[in-house]
Amino acid sequence: xxxxxxxxxxxxxxxxxxxxxxxxxxxxxxxxxxxxxxxxxxxxxxxxxxxxxxxxxxxxxxxxxxxxxxxxxxxxxxxxxxxx
Numbered sequence: 146x147x148x149x150x151x152x153x154x155x156x157x158x159x160x161x162x163x164x165x166x167x168x169x170x171x172x173x174x175x176x177x178x179x180x181x182x183x184x185x186x187x188x189x190x191x192x193x194x195x196x197x198x199x200x201x202x203x204x205x206x207x208x209x210x211x212x213x214x215x216x217x218x219x220x221x222x223x224x225x226x227x228x229x
Contacts, residue, residue: 165207
């Protein structure tokens with residue numbers, strides 16, 4: 146059996162993890178839909194601010210390994226059954 150390096154490495158899309166990329170894409174599409182409803186200068190500024198905030202959150206919080214391990218940690222129980 147061949148031994149491949151980094152075969153279990155988590156994929157990154159534009160620097161985001163999969164969860165971060167999906168949430169950033171959803172937020173961006175929602176902001177673009179808001180722009181389609183009514184286009185004004187104030188509306189455009191609000192959308193750019195929301196996209197920037199979602200970028201920072203998705204890039205630095207959701208794509209962080211420590212936060213992901215804290216949120217999605219599936220630890221095995223210390224006691225497997227009540228008879229042990």
